[in-house]
Amino acid sequence: MKTNQYSGFHKLTMEQRAQEVAEFAGLTAEELAHITKPGALSDNVADKCIENVIGTYQLPMGIAMNFVIDGQERLIPMVVEEASIVAAASNAAKMARPSGGFYTSYTGNIMIAQVQVVGVSNPHFACHSILHHKEEILAAANAKDPILVKITGGAKDVEVRVIDTLIGPMVIAHLIVDTGDAMGANAVNTMAEAVAPLIEQITHGTVKLRILSNLAAYRLARATATFYKDAIGGDSVVDGIIAAYAFAEADPFRAATSNKGIMNGMDPVVVATGNDWRGMEAAAHSYMYYKYGKYTSMTRWEKDADGNLTGAIEIPMMVGLVGGATKIHPAAQAAIKILGVKTAEELARIIAAVGLAQNFAAMRALATDGIQKGHMKLHARNIATVAGATGDMLDKVVARMVADKKISVEYAKELIAKL
Numbered sequence: 201m202k203t204n205q206y207s208g209f210h211k212l213t214m215e216q217r218a219q220e221v222a223e224f225a226g227l228t229a230e231e232l233a234h235i236t237k238p239g240a241l242s243d244n245v246a247d248k249c250i251e252n253v254i255g256t257y258q259l260p261m262g263i264a265m266n267f268v269i270d271g272q273e274r275l276i277p278m279v280v281e282e283a284s285i286v287a288a289a290s291n292a293a294k295m296a297r298p299s300g301g302f303y304t305s306y307t308g309n310i311m312i313a314q315v316q317v318v319g320v321s322n323p324h325f326a327c328h329s330i331l332h333h334k335e336e337i338l339a340a341a342n343a344k345d346p347i348l349v350k351i352t353g354g355a356k357d358v359e360v361r362v363i364d365t366l367i368g369p370m371v372i373a374h375l376i377v378d379t380g381d382a383m384g385a386n387a388v389n390t391m392a393e394a395v396a397p398l399i400e401q402i403t404h405g406t407v408k409l410r411i412l413s414n415l416a417a418y419r420l421a422r423a424t425a426t427f428y429k430d431a432i433g434g435d436s437v438v439d440g441i442i443a444a445y446a447f448a449e450a451d452p453f454r455a456a457t458s459n460k461g462i463m464n465g466m467d468p469v470v471v472a473t474g475n476d477w478r479g480m481e482a483a484a485h486s487y488m489y490y491k492y493g494k495y496t497s498m499t500r501w502e503k504d505a506d507g508n509l510t511g512a513i514e515i516p517m518m519v520g521l522v523g524g525a526t527k528i529h530p531a532a533q534a535a536i537k538i539l540g541v542k543t544a545e546e547l548a549r550i551i552a553a554v555g556l557a558q559n560f561a562a563m564r565a566l567a568t569d570g571i572q573k574g575h576m577k578l579h580a581r582n583i584a585t586v587a588g589a590t591g592d593m594l595d596k597v598v599a600r601m602v603a604d605k606k607i608s609v610e611y612a613k614e615l616i617a618k619l
């Protein structure tokens with residue numbers, strides 16, 4: 201496969217798809233086997249990732265097609281259990297292609313470590329004292345990670361705040377750290393612990409928590425795309441999507457589902473690359489309050505002067521290529537090679553684009569046929585399997601359920617009995 205716009209890719213067998221992906225990404229047979237051969241992880245790394253390991257739990261890895269991001273064709277590995285997500289991402293990317301696909305930007309690999317100081321009688325004065333000693337504090341932080349300092353410069357700045365809390369004022373110091381191609385949690389936690397004694401001396405207070413913030417408000421990935429109205433169903437579809445977006449922008453009940461739809465795109469890539477999806481989720485949802493003062497849509501959708509649909513997303517994206525499980529998980533390494541990324545920045549930008557694509561696909565389906573038509577057609581295989589259908593019988597049962605527009609375990613069982 202020389203291009204990722206492979207119409208009918210989904211009609212190939214698993215083995216054929218794997219070979220096409222390996223050819224596009226230049227995967228060796230061994231690298232491909234880390235994905236296609238179950239059990240690879242338990243042979244060498246599972247017991248090094250977490251505690252009390254007894255084995256491994258497998259999830260499907262699908263490949264979203266058609267993505268052009270900043271002018272480059274990308275295959276997107278997505279690890280997820282839910283039907284229709286990979287199809288939706290592929291469909292959205294296909295519809296974005298006529299305008300050139302997705303365009304991204306990024307603010308840098310900047311993480312925040314928090315140091316909490318309590319018992320300070322003059323908190324505002326203490327904040328100034330911390331800032332007077334900024335260079336000393338940065339030196340103490342950077343002494344803990346010479347590798348990071350060599351690569352990125354490490355801790356770059358200190359910020360301070362006084363917050364009023366239920367137990368009185370607290371001085372909160374933020375270490376601002378460039379963590380390079382690492383997600384950086386362990387790195388910044390180590391630095392926060394290292395500077396605590398110095399901050400206690402400076403403030404005459406007591407340091408309690410020393411921990412990163414997952415509200416990675418300085419590590420933002422952005423993506424935009426233009427969907428030509430004629431490529432997505434015309435003015436009524438554009439207006440339908442704008443109305444769906446306006447609902448999510450205004451209502452947290454809708455925003456929660458619309459943003460879950462965005463996570464349908466972002467989480468599977470974060471998981472596929474061995475990154476911390478809990479941290480990414482915490483960052484993305486909390487950023488809504490930080491930026492907009494309310495829980496709202498993570499995306500912004502508008503009409504351009506020609507009536508085409510334009511979308512944008514700005515989201516904290518703290519993912520790494522080194523550190524955590526990424527470096528030691530062979531399938532994560534293979535996924536990174538499929539993506540063709542060399543830096544954490546590239547990966548962050550791609551994930552933001554996939555989130556935007558997923559939101560478009562969901563809202564377009566909702567604004568036209570409704571989600572069930574596309575979703576349940578793909579979920580039918582899952583339903584038929586639950587009912588006990590296998591092999592050719594499975595295909596026959598799925599075809600009949602879709603044709604009869606009756607997709608349920610009950611009806612699948614009826615069909616199995618009949619067929």
Ligand SMILES: CC(C)(COP(=O)([O-])OP(=O)([O-])OC[C@H]1O[C@@H](n2cnc3c(N)ncnc32)[C@H](O)[C@@H]1OP(=O)([O-])[O-])[C@@H](O)C(=O)NCCC(=O)NCCSC(=O)C[C@@](C)(O)CC(=O)[O-]
Binds near residue numbers: 460566578
């Ligand atoms: C599902 C589609 C794409 C069908 O849409 P369609 O128009 O029937 O698809 P199509 O048959 O015309 O195919 C168009 C392209 O879609 C892809 N595609 C099509 N079928 C497959 C397949 N079997 N396997 C892999 N890829 C597939 C593929 O790229 C294909 O291009 P082609 O290969 O033909 O050149 C569409 O209905 C859709 O995008 N629906 C949205 C589904 C969705 O968002 N699923 C997420 C789960 S629902 C949810 O939890 C989120 C939500 C909805 O609650 C969020 C919210 O509320 O906002």
Ligand SMILES: NC(=O)C1=CN([C@@H]2O[C@H](COP(=O)(O)OP(=O)(O)OC[C@H]3O[C@@H](n4cnc5c(N)ncnc54)[C@H](OP(=O)(O)O)[C@@H]3O)[C@@H](O)[C@H]2O)C=CC1
Binds near residue numbers: 345351385386412522
């Ligand atoms: N989200 C959260 O709240 C938390 C997440 N975590 C977990 O922390 C892990 C990620 O932490 P992270 O600090 O990335 O993990 P690591 O500590 O494993 O990796 C970071 C280290 O890799 C080394 N390194 C090598 N090459 C590079 C490079 N090019 N750029 C940057 N660093 C490089 C650095 O120095 P050196 O070699 O000296 O280490 C750096 O400190 C994830 O598993 C995450 O789940 C942990 C706590 C909290």
